[in-house]
Each structure stands twice: as C-alpha cells, then as structure tokens.
Amino acid sequence: MTGLGAAAPDFLLPDVVSVQTVSLASFAGKKGLLVMFISRHCPYVQHVKQELARLGTDYREKELGIVAIASNYVPQYPDDSPESLREFAAELALAFPVCYDESQEIAKAYQAACTPDFFLYDESRRLVYRGQLDGSRPKTDIPVTGADLRAAIDALLGGREIAATQRPSLGCNIKWRPGNEPAYYRV
Numbered sequence: 001m002t003g004l005g006a007a008a009p010d011f012l013l014p015d016v017v018s019v020q021t022v023s024l025a026s027f028a029g030k031k032g033l034l035v036m037f038i039s040r041h042c043p044y045v046q047h048v049k050q051e052l053a054r055l056g057t058d059y060r061e062k063e064l065g066i067v068a069i070a071s072n073y074v075p076q077y078p079d080d081s082p083e084s085l086r087e088f089a090a091e092l093a094l095a096f097p098v099c100y101d102e103s104q105e106i107a108k109a110y111q112a113a114c115t116p117d118f119f120l121y122d123e124s125r126r127l128v129y130r131g132q133l134d135g136s137r138p139k140t141d142i143p144v145t146g147a148d149l150r151a152a153i154d155a156l157l158g159g160r161e162i163a164a165t166q167r168p169s170l171g172c173n174i175k176w177r178p179g180n181e182p183a184y185y186r187v
Contacts, residue, residue, distance in 0.1 A: 008125040009109035013099035016082040027065030039115035041079035044171035056095035066096035071107035072175040114171035131166035
C-alpha cells in the first residue's frame with residue numbers, strides 16, 4: 001500500500017461525461033482531494049454506489065475535490081467502458097468527474113488494488129487516508145454510511161488529526177490487461 005505522506009501522482013484523464021481532461025491541477029485551491037478507483041460491474045461498488053453519489057452531493061460546496069477513476073481492462077469487462085461509465089454517472093447524478101484510465105498507468109501510479117479504493121490527499125496533495133469507505137460489505141447487515149471515509153474527510157477539512165488506524169479497502173481486484181499487472185499486484 002502507498003504510505004501515508006506520499007505525494008499524489010499527477011494524471012491527465014478524460015472525464016467520460018464532459019470529455020474534458022481532468023488532472024491534479026483541476027482541483028487547485030481545494031483543501032483536500034479524494035481519488036476513488038471504481039468499477040461499474042463490481043458488486044462492492046454496486047453495494048456502495050448510492051453513498052458515492054451522496055459523498056459528491058454532500059461535499060460539493062466544501063473545500064474537497066473528488067474524482068473517480070476506472071482502470072479495468074474493457075475488452076474483458078465492457079461494463080467499465082467509457083460509454084457504460086457515462087450511463088453509471090448519469091444514473092447516480094454523480095457530482096464529480098468519472099475518468100477512464102485506458103492505459104492503467106494511473107492505477108499503477110496510485111498503487112490501486114481494488115474497486116472501490118479510496119485515496120484522500122491534503123492541500124499539499126500528500127496522502128492522509130487510504131482506507132475503506134466503511135465496514136459494510138455486500139451480503140452483510142451493516143448499513144452503508146461512509147463513516148470511515150467521512151470521518152477522515154471531516155477531520156481534514158476541519159483541520160483535525162486523522163485517525164492513525166485505517167482499515168484497507170476491500171473489493172474486486174482491478175482487472176489488468178493481460179501482461180500489464182504491476183509488480184505490487186503480483187506480490
């Protein structure tokens with residue numbers, strides 16, 4: 001896992017909705033940046049998709065930039081194509097860009113491992129949280145609240161210390177193009 005304090009890797013990716021290029025500079029002036037790796041077909045993302053939409057709505061007027069990135073290998077997972085992701089963003093009325101990482105180089109740069117995977121950066125774009133949304137999982141009775149991630153976001157925006165105990169995300173592995181699996185994934 002990427003260590004806390006690591007710098008956010010830059011990226012230049014197309015937003016599947018606006019078709020505009022999105023980068024770290026797109027969020028200049030924001031106190032924090034949440035980078036989420038998602039997949040439309042993943043049951044873990046399907047389980048939390050309404051909460052992802054609420055995050056965008058709840059923090060839209062706050063000093064937090066949010067971007068979702070999809071990096072799955074589309075020929076084998078067509079539900080993660082830009083067209084399908086555009087439908088997904090419209091269905092949920094997502095209030096943040098959803099970008100497509102066709103080369104999978106951005107997922108590698110972030111050391112993303114699964115969907116959903118969450119990376120929260122401070123104003124200097126240093127990693128302050130890499131963990132789960134909350135304790136809910138598909139087929140459990142635990143409600144989806146976003147409690148863990150929201151606590152980290154609220155602490156960051158409120159100038160408070162973020163809890164040192166961070167539980168990693170759990171979800172579907174990123175679907176790498178055959179032969180493109182990163183070294184950290186094979187370990």
